[in-house]
Amino acid sequence: MMRRRTTLLASCTALALALGATACGGGGPVTAGGGDKALSGQTVTVAGVWSGSEQKNFQKVLEAFSEKTGAKTQFVSTGDNVSTVVGSKIEGGNAPDVVMVPQVGVLKQFAEKGWLKPLSKTTRQSVDANYANVWKTYGSVDGTLYGLYFKAAHKSTVWYSPDALAQAGVKPPTTYDQMLKAGHTVSDSGLAAFSVAGQDGWTLTDWFENIYLSQAGPEKYDALAAHRLKWTDVSVVRALTTLGKLFKDGQLIAGGQKEALNTDFPGSVEKVFGPEPEAGMVYEGDFVAGVAKDQFGRTIGQDANFFPFPAVDGGEAPVVSGGDAAVVLKDGKNQKAATRLLEYLATPEAAAVWAEAGGFLSPNKNLDLASYGDDVTRATAKSLVDAGDSVRFDMSDQAPAAFGGTKGAGEWKLLQDFLRDPSDPKATAAGLEAAAAKAYRG
Template sequence: MRPTRRQKTGRIAAVTAGALALSIGATACGGDTSGPAGKELSGQNLTVAAVWTGVEAENFKKVLKAFTDETGADVKLVASGDNVSTFVGSKIEGKQAPEVVMVPQVGVVQQFAKKGWLVPLSEKVEMATARNFANVWKDYGTVGDKFYGLYFKAANKSTVWYRPDAFDQAGVKPPKSYEDMLKAARTIGDSGTSPFAVAGEDGWTLTDWFENIYLSQAGPANYDKLADHTMPWTDDTVVKALTTLGELFADKDLLYKGSAGALRTDFPTSVEQVFGPEPKAAMVYEGDFVGGIAKDQFDRKLGEDAKFFPFPGVGGGDAPVVSGGDAAVVLKEGKNQKAAMRLMEFLASPEAAEVWAGAGGYISPNKSLDLSAYGDDTTREIAKSLVDAGDSVRFDMSDQAPAAFGGTKGAGQWKLLQDFLRDPSDPKATAAKLEAAAAKAFGNG
């Protein structure tokens, strides 16, 4: 079974048992369920399913409430659980399909489209997407020649988080290149602090390390070929990236408790090792969500005692921007197609993104969103980095792959990169094993 998406995005808040059902709009105010009079969708009902629970669900509820205020539609949000495919399949079979589903992986959007579950998005949604998003986001929502998935929420997975006091003690500054990052790490180690906390117990973090290095070294075009397996994992560019990653993994002085300790460290613990009450390391690489954990779990002040620098360029390459995200899709079996498509138009607007940006815990790929909508400078900087990258942004490669290769504990990339962390001495052999696993998972080996 594929581990939960909440593990992949670092969400560690408790999940409310059972399905979450949130009534939004006129009913939330205790008024007439037909919706505000005179609105274009007054009296119409709409159901949206998403993986989000807790604070994330409450913040998305605010977005849907804004849609209700604008159109009069009565919207209900239901929790899909982390296995969105199983949820949607069961709802379609039971003839209770929601109109709109938020889908967390490119591969799942493609799966739904190939099953015939989705409705292509309207011309109005396409036009709004072309106006407000870099082309790459539409590409990731397109299957064949039809546009199905609108990316409403994104993650910037090219951020290295650090404690300024550890940097100050060692007399180092945030590095501008990968080579300088390792040099700074060694200086930090000499000052008495372990440089990196690495969550090797969670194999997905290791795929993220590889993807950032590979995107910078090999470039977006090769990244795309490797992602869809039109390039074999035995290619020289892969061996080169593994060799670069192996330099970090092989140096026991760079990792807190060495590779053996990293293999016993899960993602939440890696953040605690840097930002917890008894810090052990100076830096932890992962996405923008690290900042939320440092702030919410360990009372760190973003921009003061919890800072980040962009994952630096490798070997003279551009600084990479690897992303993840949630795409809104419209189900063919949903009863109210008109209201569903109108919601998609709204979600493509900067006004919708502004609602959640103001609430926090959110980054939008919408380039028309005024960055002042974000509540703090750190989030603003992370969002700007994502938007400024334009069409050079690339979606998490493992999330584009079949789950057997890119998202299964104890198998595929996760296991093979854990094995490489344990012994990084033979990048060519690891590349060959990765190719064998990829060929099997993609069905061409």
């Protein structure tokens, strides 16, 4: 407790120096007031993938920053193709000041193109005080820290309807085989076991990554993520074979493979938590809760809950994460204000603003868990923070965008093809290796 208190005070001191805060309370989230208004008259433009409720809630963070510093803020939603949109804005002389980068591979590409400004000393000190080393690693390129992970995702959560599992008489499983067995029992009770969002290829990469991390272990996961290990490796074929057992089982997937390929992520959540449920479970990250709550009125912890993605073949239960890293562009017109924004985002205070709004997890270990609005979110946040350096970042997000982050291409497309026909894992592995080799050379 003393160590945590000392760290929190250190980060608060850094915040005071950076933002002119006059006080920093230890008993809960810090208020956003008390700034020096030193950035009055400046405007910070922030680009990111967020839209809808995510954009609305991030705007609350930006408003807290404005209240503190006097700077105005403008958020621009890029859609999924962040690298293309930001690249065109830079070429057109209209670069944003800050970009919330959702993929490690894109962050690396930005750094290699010379687009990024290293994080300030104050931000680096806050990262050292508030984050596990793994987040520093994923935010760095060639030893230089460019990215601050503000929003994280816990992608090792399986969400379920408590009523559906209770009706089937099954409890949350702890192994992958138990999960499939429980799925058959749910199916026998009248609902499909899983809703799968096959229309969105990124959800399929998440399925694969959880299985692979648990089954093959973290060393091979890291090697495959960096393409030091070929996708034709026996460990990849084994993981695809394990995933294929689910994909080809007509009892387990709502509507079968064809319907899964026509179901997007929000639709997959609706099939479990909507007004006419078709399945008992849906695998995806903690952000499932936001859709279940905001779109379908579910009470998290009562009629929507989760269990950790279960261990596969005797391995450790996986903790796969994703996240959005804030970076400062060299070509932005307001670098001073942009730097101050990142110094703010690195603090527990900034994280608390979105945590209180909901639909958010922070990798900031000094954020008071009481900031989260419900016990389930607190549990997922605690699980992510407690995992420390054993967290592994979403593998597809570490890859070049051409392989791991492009709709209708690369890993997304190949795993959709595998969902359509999971009969030949070796052929799928060969296709993945060919696509990866091309993307990494590029």
